[in-house]
Amino acid sequence: MGIKVQNLVKRFGDRTIIDHVSFEIAHGELVSLLGPSGCGKTTTLRCIAGLETPEEGRIEIDDEIVFDSTRGIMVEPYHRTIGMVFQSYAIWPHLSVFQNVAFPLQVRHRPRAEVESRVMHALEMVGLASFRDRSSQQLSGGQQQRVAVARAIVHSPAALLFDEPLSNLDAKLRDRTRAEIRRLQRELHVATVYVTHDQGEALSLSDRILVMGEGRIHQAGTPQQIYGDPQDAFVADVVGAANFFDVEIQQAQPNDFRCVAPDGTLIHAVGRVAVLGPGRVMVRPDRLVIEQDGGDDSGPNRLHGTVVQRLFLGGHFEYAVAVGPTLLRVFSAVPIEEAARVVISFAPQDGIVLGAEPLSVAEESEAWA
Amino acid sequence: MASDHTLNLAGSTLAPQARMVPHRSSDAFISAIFVATFAVTAFLIVTPLASLLYGSFRTGGPGTNAAYTLKNWQDLGSAGIINTLITTCVISILTSVFSSVCGGAMAWLTYRTDFRYKKLLVAAIGLSFFFPGFILAMAWVILGSPGGIFNYILSDMLGIDSVQFDIYSATGIVWIQVLHITPFAFFTVRGPLSSMDSSLEEAAYASGANPWQVALRVTLPLMLFPVLSSLLLCFVLSIEQFAIPALVGIPGHVNTLATELYLLTSFSPPNTGLAATVGLAMSAVTGLSIFAQRRVVHRRNAPTVSGRGYRLRPLNLGRWRAPATVLCLLYALLSFIIPSVALVYTSVIKYFVANPFEAAYTWRNYQQIWDSPGTVRAFWNTLIVAGGGAVFGLILGTLIAYSTHRLKRRGYRGLDMLASLPFGIPGIVIGLGFLWSYVYLPIYGTLWVLVFCYVARFLPYATETIGAQVVQIDRVLEEAAWTSGANRVASFGRVMLPLLRPALQSGYFLLFIAYFREIAAAALIYTSSTQVLSISIWAFFENANWGVASALSIVTSVITVALMAAVMRAPLRL
Numbered sequence: 001m002g003i004k005v006q007n008l009v010k011r012f013g014d015r016t017i018i019d020h021v022s023f024e025i026a027h028g029e030l031v032s033l034l035g036p037s038g039c040g041k042t043t044t045l046r047c048i049a050g051l052e053t054p055e056e057g058r059i060e061i062d063d064e065i066v067f068d069s070t071r072g073i074m075v076e077p078y079h080r081t082i083g084m085v086f087q088s089y090a091i092w093p094h095l096s097v098f099q100n101v102a103f104p105l106q107v108r109h110r111p112r113a114e115v116e117s118r119v120m121h122a123l124e125m126v127g128l129a130s131f132r133d134r135s136s137q138q139l140s141g142g143q144q145q146r147v148a149v150a151r152a153i154v155h156s157p158a159a160l161l162f163d164e165p166l167s168n169l170d171a172k173l174r175d176r177t178r179a180e181i182r183r184l185q186r187e188l189h190v191a192t193v194y195v196t197h198d199q200g201e202a203l204s205l206s207d208r209i210l211v212m213g214e215g216r217i218h219q220a221g222t223p224q225q226i227y228g229d230p231q232d233a234f235v236a237d238v239v240g241a242a243n244f245f246d247v248e249i250q251q252a253q254p255n256d257f258r259c260v261a262p263d264g265t266l267i268h269a270v271g272r273v274a275v276l277g278p279g280r281v282m283v284r285p286d287r288l289v290i291e292q293d294g295g296d297d298s299g300p301n302r303l304h305g306t307v308v309q310r311l312f313l314g315g316h317f318e319y320a321v322a323v324g325p326t327l328l329r330v331f332s333a334v335p336i337e338e339a340a341r342v343v344i345s346f347a348p349q350d351g352i353v354l355g356a357e358p359l360s361v362a363e364e365s366e367a368w369a
Numbered sequence: 370m371a372s373d374h375t376l377n378l379a380g381s382t383l384a385p386q387a388r389m390v391p392h393r394s395s396d397a398f399i400s401a402i403f404v405a406t407f408a409v410t411a412f413l414i415v416t417p418l419a420s421l422l423y424g425s426f427r428t429g430g431p432g433t434n435a436a437y438t439l440k441n442w443q444d445l446g447s448a449g450i451i452n453t454l455i456t457t458c459v460i461s462i463l464t465s466v467f468s469s470v471c472g473g474a475m476a477w478l479t480y481r482t483d484f485r486y487k488k489l490l491v492a493a494i495g496l497s498f499f500f501p502g503f504i505l506a507m508a509w510v511i512l513g514s515p516g517g518i519f520n521y522i523l524s525d526m527l528g529i530d531s532v533q534f535d536i537y538s539a540t541g542i543v544w545i546q547v548l549h550i551t552p553f554a555f556f557t558v559r560g561p562l563s564s565m566d567s568s569l570e571e572a573a574y575a576s577g578a579n580p581w582q583v584a585l586r587v588t589l590p591l592m593l594f595p596v597l598s599s600l601l602l603c604f605v606l607s608i609e610q611f612a613i614p615a616l617v618g619i620p621g622h623v624n625t626l627a628t629e630l631y632l633l634t635s636f637s638p639p640n641t642g643l644a645a646t647v648g649l650a651m652s653a654v655t656g657l658s659i660f661a662q663r664r665v666v667h668r669r670n671a672p673t674v675s676g677r678g679y680r681l682r683p684l685n686l687g688r689w690r691a692p693a694t695v696l697c698l699l700y701a702l703l704s705f706i707i708p709s710v711a712l713v714y715t716s717v718i719k720y721f722v723a724n725p726f727e728a729a730y731t732w733r734n735y736q737q738i739w740d741s742p743g744t745v746r747a748f749w750n751t752l753i754v755a756g757g758g759a760v761f762g763l764i765l766g767t768l769i770a771y772s773t774h775r776l777k778r779r780g781y782r783g784l785d786m787l788a789s790l791p792f793g794i795p796g797i798v799i800g801l802g803f804l805w806s807y808v809y810l811p812i813y814g815t816l817w818v819l820v821f822c823y824v825a826r827f828l829p830y831a832t833e834t835i836g837a838q839v840v841q842i843d844r845v846l847e848e849a850a851w852t853s854g855a856n857r858v859a860s861f862g863r864v865m866l867p868l869l870r871p872a873l874q875s876g877y878f879l880l881f882i883a884y885f886r887e888i889a890a891a892a893l894i895y896t897s898s899t900q901v902l903s904i905s906i907w908a909f910f911e912n913a914n915w916g917v918a919s920a921l922s923i924v925t926s927v928i929t930v931a932l933m934a935a936v937m938r939a940p941l942r943l
Contacts, residue, residue, distance in 0.1 A: 049852050077851040078860075090849035094867040103863070104853040151853065161852070 002027045002191025003048060003159050008057035010043055010215075017043045018054065019215035025159075028189040030182070032202035035212035035238060041195045044212070045161050048193060049084050050077035062158035062191075078107075083152030084161040087168065089144045091136045091151075097123070098132040100147055104155040122150040125184060142173045149181070153188060160185065160192040166201060178205060199239045203227060211235045231272070233354045236282045243288070243328045245303075249279040249353060257353045263324050266300040271353025278356045285329040287350035290319060293341035302345045303328075310338050399857050403778045406768040407787075413765075413825040414787050417802020418652075418794075424645035424805040431641060432808040441646040450629070450647065457625040460539055460614075461607035464546040468603040471547065471700065472554025473596055478693055480563045481588065482684040486694065493701035498552035499929070500705055501886040502545075503612030503903060504922045507910050508708030509536055509545050510616060511715055511919075518711060521723030537621030545613045548704040550606050554599045561595040562588075580684045594665050601662035605655045609795035611889035616910070626651045627797050627889070634801060634893055645805060648798035656793030716919035734920035743897070744905050744921065750816060751885060751902040758820040759880035763873060765824060766831020766880075771865070773832075774839040775847075792829045796889030799826045804893050816899050819891060823884045830879050838872030839865075878933065885929060 003025040010018040018040045025031045033041035046052040048059055050066065053074055059067040061082065066075040083104070092100055101122055105115045123129045126146035131139070136147065145165060152160060165181070166174045182205050185192050196202050202209050203223040211218045211226060211234070218238075219231040230236035233244065247259035247267055252274050259267040259281060269281055293304060305323035319330040321344060328344060336342060420431075425442065429435030444450065478484040479491060497505075512518050513536030523529045535541065565588070573587045574580075589596075611627040618628055626647055633644040686693055715721060719729040738744050766788075772778065773785040791799065803822045807813050812821070842865065850860030866873075888903040895904050902925055909918035 049848075051848050051851070076856065077848070078854050078856045080852075082852055084849070084852040086845050086849055088843065088845055090843065090845040092846055092849070092864055092868075094864075094870075103850070103855070107850075107853065107855040107859055107863075151849075155854065 002029065002062065003193065004058075004060040005044070005048065006058040008044065008047060008054050008059070010040070010047060010052060010054045017215055018047070020057075021212075021215070021217055023210055023217065023220060025191045025193060027191055029207045030185050030192040030194060030205060032194045032196055032206040032209045033212055034196055034199060034202040034209050037197060039212040040215040041197075041212045042163055045163055045193055045195045048159065049082055049161055050075060050080050081155075081158040082161055083155065083157035083159075085145075085148045085152045085163065085165045087164045089141075089148040089165075089168075091139070091144045091147055093137050095136060096132070097128060097134045097136055097139070097147055100136055101150045101154050104151060108155065118154055119150075122154040125153070125187075126150045126180075142169055142177065145169060145177060149184065153184070153190075156188075157190065160188070160190045162192065162194040162196075164196055165194075166196075167198070174201075181205065203239070209239070211238055213238070230282065230352065230354070233280060233282065236352070236354065241285045241329060241331075243283050243285060244280050244354075245323065245326045245328070246356070247279050247281050247353070249273065249276050252276060252353070255349075259353065261303065263304070265298070265303055267351060268300050268348035269351030269353050270349055273353050273355050275355070280354050280356055282352045282354055283328075283346050283350055285318070286331045287346050288328065288330045288332075289345050290321065290330045290332045290334060290336060290342050291345075292336060293343050301348065301351065302343050305342055305344060307336055307338050307340050307342055310336070399776065400778065402768065403772050403776060403781075406765070406772055407780065407784050409765060410769060410784060410787050410828070413821060413828070414790050416806050417799050417822075417825065418790075420805035421645045421648055421798070421802045424642055425649055427642045427645075429642070430639055431805045435642075438642070441642040444643050445646050445650060450643075453624050453626055453629045454650075456539065456623065457608060457627075460542055460546070460625060461604050463543045464550060464607040465600050465603035467543070467547040468550040468607075469554045469558075469596060469599045471551045472556075472603075473558045473592070473599065475551075475697060475700070476555050476558040476562050477584070477588070478686075478697065480559065481584070482686050482693075484686060484693055484697075485690070486697065490697050490701075493697070493705060494552045494555050497548070497701075497704040498556070499882065499933070500549075500708070500926075501612075501888075501903070502549045502610065503616065503886075503888050503907060504712070504926070505549055505704070505708055506545050506613045506616040507906075507915075507918060507922065508711045509541070510910075511711045511721075511915060512536070512707065513541065513544075516721075516723070518723045525724070535621070536617050537623075538617075539621075539623045541617045541621065542614050542623065542625070545617065546607055546610055548700075549610075549613065550603050551700065551704070553606055554603055557599040557602055558592065558595045562592060565591060584684065598662050598665045601658050601665065605658045605662070605793070608651065608655050608658075609797075609889070611795070611797045611892065612907070615892075616907075627795060630797055630801060631892060634804070641801075641805065644801055648795075648801050652794045652798050655795055656790075659793040712919045712922055715915050716923055718916065721915050734916040735924070737917050738921055738924060743900065744902075746898070747900045747902050747905040750819075750899060754816055754819045754823065754901060755881050755884040758823050758884050759877050761820060762824040762827060762831050762880045762884075763835075763877050766828060766876060767835050767869070767873065769828075769832045770835035770839050771861070774836050775844070788832045789829050791826050794826075796826055796887065797892060800890040800893040803890075807894065814896050814898065818894050819899060819901065822890050822894060823887060826887070826890050827880055827883045830883060831876050834876040834879060835869065835872050838869055842868050881932065882929060886925070 005024070006022050008018050008021045009016065021040070021044060023031070033044060035041050043052060047054045047067070048061070054067060054069065056069045057067070058065065058069070061080055065071075065073055066080050067073060092103070095103070098119055101119045102115050105118055110118075120129060120132070123132055126149050128143065128146050128150065131143065136144065139147065145168075148165070162181070166177055169177060178201060194202070194205060203226075206223055208220060209223055209226045210220045213234050219226060219235045226235060226239050230239060236242045236244075245261060247261055249257065249259050251258035252271070255270045257267075257269045257271050259269060259279065261267055267281055273279055303323045305321040305328065307319050308322050308327070309320040311318045316331050316333045317335065319332065319336070321328045321330055321342060323344065330344060424431065426437050426439070427435045428438045428440070475490060475494065479487045484490070510517065513520075513534045515533065515535060515537075517534065517536070519534045523532060523534070536544070569591060570583050570587055573583045578586065608626065610625070611631065614623070614625040614628045615631060618624060619632070624632070630644045630647045630651070633640045633647065714725060716734050717730050717732070719731045719733065722728045769784060769788045773781045773788070799822055803818055807818050812818050846864055846868070847860050850864045851857070855863060886903055888907060891901055891904055895901065902921065906918050906921045906925070909921065
């Protein structure tokens with residue numbers, strides 16, 4: 001077992017940052033903690049690292065209990081077998097590249113020859129072997145990031161922790177580094193926690209994603225499950241672009257929902273909400289089909305609207321379409337002028353019925369509670 | 370990236386000696402250090418203050434068979450003490466106003482106008498900042514006393530007898546103090562002035578104000594808090610002044626609280642009880658002023674947030690350029706150049722003669738420094754106290770700064786308050802406090818008394834210098850060391866200390882200079898075996914041996930400057 005977190009609770013003053021969070025990460029698995037800022041994902045990571053002391057719960061790393069509130073166990077970060085990559089990289093400015101990477105080995109009093117070979121191997125893994133004697137202040141952001149990764153893996157930790165490691169890189173470098181982190185993690189086969197607010201990063205990197213909001217886990221699953229079958233509106237909103245419109249649920253049978261949109265259009269969709277009455281349908285922008293309004297063109301899952309904005313994004317257009325009071329985003333390669341009357345449609349399996357709870361938990365939590 | 374590498378890094382996990390330990394107990398060592406830091410600080414600061422309080426209720430001096438009494442506190446209200454208090458306040462208010470006006474004006478000239486000799490001006494202010502007050506006062510006695518150089522020029526060379534300089538007066542004290550304290554005002558105002566958001570001034574220009582209107586109606590009001598802060602700081606520095614009023618006030622029978630305290634203690638019959646009471650009263654005045662000053666500093670950051678790279682077009686001085694240049698040149702001449710020349714001159718003549726053409730020149734004075742075993746001893750004492758004491762002060766300051774800015778263990782606010790307390794306690798009062806306490810401690814008659822006294826007196830210098838750097842170092846750099854397996858002590862030594870190095874270097878330098886030239890705190894507690902250079906110089910001067918006093922001043926200054934250069938040149942690798 002790699003990392004095991006049970007009923008973790010962390011409070012700052014009277015604010016609960018982490019609210020009974022539990023999850024397990026297997027040896028060799030990469031799990032992302034995904035959520036908006038303030039959702040508790042970084043605090044969770046820092047609790048695993050030992051940089052924060054939780055109020056309640058239990059944390060195991062590699063079958064060793066590093067925190068247990070009931071038994072009064074709190075292992076200091078330097079006694080945990082972890083490697084951590086910080087958001088700001090935290091490269092020590094007074095040390096060279098080699099000295100930075102060698103640090104975890106030196107403080108463990110490894111023999112000189114072993115330090116040399118392990119550091120060089122780690123530097124080779126991140127492609128910085130030729131930079132070993134560089135001052136860390138002569139490095140670009142991307143290079144610093146690689147040094148931080150090399151430093152985190154050089155002592156073969158039992159758990160690898162990433163705190164938004166790509167958020168300070170430019171877009172192109174981000175894509176490349178993302179792939180490299182994935183490859184490295186596969187090679188090292190180490191339990192890895194990856195904190196990010198970027199759903200693209202989480203979807204492409206992870207074996208599993210934990211979507212966090214308000215200090216709790218909303219959904220845990222593979223990237224495909226999270227994207228294709230969000231459990232609630234919060235998850236749908238956080239992962240991938242999502243359109244929502246209000247409906248009245250009239251019939252709720254597994255994978256055969258019948259709803260009515262405000263303009264009277266009949267909606268066929270799938271979902272898991274078993275309650276009739278007010279609800280919400282989510283459709284991804286790339287699953288919506290947009291076409292010119294041909295007149296008497298009504299039917300199920302066909303919504304009438306007006307194009308209010310068209311943005312050309314290279315591969316496709318992004319349309320903002322007003323359907324009654326709701327704005328829907330549509331990705332399509334079909335060119336349609338602004339202000340045109342259009343029909344938007346989707347297949348029943350692409351419309352997911354969700355409860356009517358507020359969208360952004362972070363913003364509306366008080367009203368909801 | 371080399372992907373064909375197959376060596377398995379994950380093969381052998383390097384487990385550190387991971388142990389199951391109860392909550393927080395593994396950093397017991399850090400807690401112990403925090404407690405020790407707190408205890409040492411409390412000892413250094415509380416001992417002199419508590420002793421003073423004790424002494425203020427005693428009929429006799431420290432160590433004597435005496436009884437408890439309220440008489441000292443009643444005597445505080447006597448006409449003599451009240452007069453001294455009024456004199457001190459008048460002198461300090463005048464000093465504070467003139468210093469702030471001079472320092473503020475020069476800061477404004479440097480940072481807001483097209484004044485031509487900015488760099489020279491800043492250099493001159495820096496030099497007079499490092500010119501010790503008691504040496505400046507000596508030089509001005511040589512220049513301005515009734516038999517001094519200026520009066521010779523006036524009466525013998527120019528034939529004017531109606532005007533006479535008399536430095537031995539309240540005016541003389543104010544004059545020397547303004548010269549000495551002006552750099553502090555300059556440095557207090559300069560930060561806010563140079564970082565002031567220039568768009569505020571630009572908006573005034575855009576509204577049609579001319580440059581002078583902008584200076585008076587926008588810049589000056591915005592500088593209200595910095596100027597207020599400078600006024601309070603200069604007021605405190607003036608009340609604290611001991612050497613200047615001692616050198617020119619005592620001969621002229623003008624006493625300030627600091628010299629009154631000295632006279633009460635040093636001349637028989639000594640009245641150390643009343644002195645302790647006067648010291649506490651002084652500390653109350655300075656402490657309250659420092660408290661007010663710190664409140665002002667905290668409030669001032671409103672208009673000074675800028676950070677944008679726009680440089681404001683500096684104000685064109687126009688026909689005011691000549692007066693401004695004269696003012697600054699005059700300051701440089703009076704505060705540094707003329708006093709230095711006077712000292713050099715006095716150090717190479719046999720007997721003091723105001724006319725350099727009638728003087729008999731000699732190296733005898735310099736020779737005497739090395740021939741006098743007392744002076745050589747004072748030299749070594751000073752090096753030990755300044756060089757070694759500064760190490761002690763720096764270590765304590767670093768521990769305090771780290772505790773109050775990083776560790777923040779329970780009670781850190783108390784430690785912070787305790788450590789900044791000496792800001793509000795005049796040097797002579799701390800000296801008196803140690804005088805009251807050391808007879809009861811096993812350090813009597815050793816250099817430790819001086820070291821403790823200096824460390825306590827200048828503790829805020831160390832904590833402020835190091836603290837400013839500690840907050841600059843990202844906390845994550847230390848966390849990264851912990852997650853890499855370094856415990857708190859190792860990460861402090863391997864990450865914090867190297868990153869603190871520039872601050873440690875300048876902190877050491879600052880403490881060394883301060884200890885090296887301190888006279889007020891030493892004046893009451895030195896013994897013949899623990900005499901230091903500043904006291905030797907003063908003693909020579911008081912014995913009318915101006916030549917040796919000047920020679921020793923010059924040697925001391927040269928050593929200080931040489932050390933300063935050495936420390937500044939030392940490689941600052943970061």
